[in-house]
Amino acid sequence: GAGVSQSPRYKVTKRGQDVALRCDPISGHVSLYWYRQALGQGPEFLTYFNYEAQQDKSGLPNDRFSAERPEGSISTLTIQRTEQRDSAMYRCASSSGVGVGNQPQHFGDGTRLSIL
Amino acid sequence: QQQVKQSPQSLIVQKGGISIINCAYENTAFDYFPWYQQFPGKGPALLIAIRPDVSEKKEGRFTISFNKSAKQFSLHIMDSQPGDSATYFCAASRSGSRLTFGEGTQLTVNP
Numbered sequence: 001g002a003g004v005s006q007s008p009r010y011k012v013t014k015r016g017q018d019v020a021l022r023c024d025p026i027s028g029h030v031s032l033y034w035y036r037q038a039l040g041q042g043p044e045f046l047t048y049f050n051y052e053a054q055q056d057k058s059g060l061p062n063d064r065f066s067a068e069r070p071e072g073s074i075s076t077l078t079i080q081r082t083e084q085r086d087s088a089m090y091r092c093a094s095s096s097g098v099g100v101g102n103q104p105q106h107f108g109d110g111t112r113l114s115i116l
Numbered sequence: 117q118q119q120v121k122q123s124p125q126s127l128i129v130q131k132g133g134i135s136i137i138n139c140a141y142e143n144t145a146f147d148y149f150p151w152y153q154q155f156p157g158k159g160p161a162l163l164i165a166i167r168p169d170v171s172e173k174k175e176g177r178f179t180i181s182f183n184k185s186a187k188q189f190s191l192h193i194m195d196s197q198p199g200d201s202a203t204y205f206c207a208a209s210r211s212g213s214r215l216t217f218g219e220g221t222q223l224t225v226n227p
Contacts, residue, residue, distance in 0.1 A: 042122075043205075055213070059214065091159055093159075093215075104150065107159035107161070109158055
């Protein structure tokens with residue numbers, strides 16, 4: 001089946017604009033994770049959902065960042081009033097299980113966000 | 117606070133050689149330790165993973181060695197091939213929650 005799909009693949013916007021990044025997880029995957037990856041670094045956790053419930057948002061850098069997954073499938077990460085320091089690769093991952101121990105997280109190819 | 121430390125930062129090996137990447141963790145609550153392989157322009161792809169109740173796991177040319185008392189684990193790539201050239205990340209998590217990644221190792225396998 002299809003993997004984790006993220007859109008857009010690239011996003012260039014001016015400082016101060018709002019952006020919305022979309023993640024479509026693997027069909028049937030219950031858990032969805034957002035990470036941010038700087039060049040040459042490992043991904044850093046932002047937030048995650050089990051079904052539609054946001055379980056942990058402690059990795060969101062500040063209140064300009066928010067995420068939702070209203071129907072327990074597609075998720076949107078929104079950044080308001082973007083700043084240049086928000087420029088990064090944003091990655092989404094999904095996994096199949098809840099309450100059954102650790103399940104592998106499968107990553108999408110990311111959205112490259114550039115703030116001018 | 118870096119909870120997973122990875123070394124070396126870069127590694128060059130000859131074709132057919134053994135590649136070894138090491139990671140150390142701090143949080144004893146971690147109970148899942150995956151390794152990811154990442155090619156340029158692509159997302160990290162799960163390579164192999166281990167839980168702390170075993171000391172070694174082997175899948176093909178890839179082996180994880182795990183030392184719970186030392187809070188260390190390592191990836192061994194046997195018979196390294198040029199196609200293995202990529203960035204490798206170790207990671208750790210607790211009970212299906214967030215992954216905490218190491219800094220990454222850029223592996224180059226020369227033909």
